[in-house]
Amino acid sequence: CNTDVVNGTLTQAIEKNDIIIHTPYQSYDSVLRFFNEAAIDPDVKEIYLTIYRVASDSKIINALISAAKNGKKVFVLVELKARFDEANNIKWAKKMKEKGVEIVYSVTALKVHAKVALVKRKIGDRTTYTGLLATGNFNESTAAFYTDHILMTANKAILREIELLFIFLAKRAKPSSPDLIKFEHVLVAQFNLQTKFLALIDREIEYAKAGREASITIKLNNLEEKILIDKLYQASQAGVKITMLVRSICRLIPGVDGMSENIKIIRIVDRYLEHGRVFIFHNLGKQDVYLGSADWMNRNIYRRIEVCFPIYDEKIKTEILEIINIQLRDNLQAVRIDENMNNVPVEKDGTLIASQHAIYEFLKNQS
Numbered sequence: 001c002n003t004d005v006v007n008g009t010l011t012q013a014i015e016k017n018d019i020i021i022h023t024p025y026q027s028y029d030s031v032l033r034f035f036n037e038a039a040i041d042p043d044v045k046e047i048y049l050t051i052y053r054v055a056s057d058s059k060i061i062n063a064l065i066s067a068a069k070n071g072k073k074v075f076v077l078v079e080l081k082a083r084f085d086e087a088n089n090i091k092w093a094k095k096m097k098e099k100g101v102e103i104v105y106s107v108t109a110l111k112v113h114a115k116v117a118l119v120k121r122k123i124g125d126r127t128t129y130t131g132l133l134a135t136g137n138f139n140e141s142t143a144a145f146y147t148d149h150i151l152m153t154a155n156k157a158i159l160r161e162i163e164l165l166f167i168f169l170a171k172r173a174k175p176s177s178p179d180l181i182k183f184e185h186v187l188v189a190q191f192n193l194q195t196k197f198l199a200l201i202d203r204e205i206e207y208a209k210a211g212r213e214a215s216i217t218i219k220l221n222n223l224e225e226k227i228l229i230d231k232l233y234q235a236s237q238a239g240v241k242i243t244m245l246v247r248s249i250c251r252l253i254p255g256v257d258g259m260s261e262n263i264k265i266i267r268i269v270d271r272y273l274e275h276g277r278v279f280i281f282h283n284l285g286k287q288d289v290y291l292g293s294a295d296w297m298n299r300n301i302y303r304r305i306e307v308c309f310p311i312y313d314e315k316i317k318t319e320i321l322e323i324i325n326i327q328l329r330d331n332l333q334a335v336r337i338d339e340n341m342n343n344v345p346v347e348k349d350g351t352l353i354a355s356q357h358a359i360y361e362f363l364k365n366q367s
Helices: 011-015 027-041 058-069 088-100 156-170 193-209 226-238 296-302 314-328 357-364
Strands: 019-022 043-050 072-078 102-105 116-123 126-134 146-153 215-220 241-246 263-269 277-281 288-292 307-310 334-337 343-347
Touching: 011 027, 011 126, 011 146, 019 027, 019 314, 027 043, 027 058, 027 116, 027 126, 027 146, 043 058, 043 156, 058 072, 058 088, 058 102, 072 088, 072 156, 088 102, 193 215, 193 226, 193 277, 215 314, 226 241, 226 263, 241 277, 241 314, 263 277, 277 314, 288 314, 314 357
Parallel strands: 043 072, 072 102, 215 241, 241 263
Antiparallel strands: 019 146, 043 116, 116 126, 126 146, 215 277, 263 334, 277 288, 288 307, 334 343
């Protein structure tokens, strides 16, 4: 969606319909516009943001500083343990704090890797919410070469849960129990993320056992965590068709008779770094789609705060499904992982497709 052509404010557009930005194919200016509008909107009273990696000359941080100068409450959770970005994050944290931004650092034993932002407006007696939920960092520099997805939404059920997460993060504590906060919509590591993904896989297993169509498609950077891998093996053995895009570390062995014969894994290496995480569960054709920050690694599942979020807008869901479908048809830049964990070139049958170029063309035609 090209928000540059939105009439009125971006907030008004988001309140009508969810909007999604696919970087680097679409302009990151829309994200900058979100924060710039919030900084000067007199109805905005509070802004919340998690920071993991930001640009060295971050326009987003400058917008937050402007918002604080304009009398708004600005709360920023800064992750100081972002590898290679520690100094940059400390620099920006000090600068924001000097300008009146409330800075909170993550607790020592728990890294905050979630990519979420929340804006609260007060109009009369009514409080409204808009927010950003992303697969990648709020960073205009990396957005130029990382493929990610940024959802802009006014869905109050989702954003109320993001508000609860920020309230928890402000306490700088590890969760005393996974049931401390009852998340019904978003999936949050340390709370419900792993159990929800296991339940979604189990549902496909039950459909397969009942003779119904059952499938799972997952795109990740890294796949390592044993409990989720074992559940995927179980699903394969039940007859669930599983297709995965795994760019880097992969400890699941596909295509082994009696264990993983229904699992296919490909990886794509091209001009842009494949960075988005996408989770698709067939659900008898209803297609439950989640995006988020979490890889399936031990660190993401057990030692970080991650957020995955559902896609409820049917138009956006269709768009995500088509982007993944294009990637699964890539026969120029893709390789498949065989049962010996070797990278094997995909056969060049039919029309030659380089998925990154094809996605660019697809989204250009959607504008």
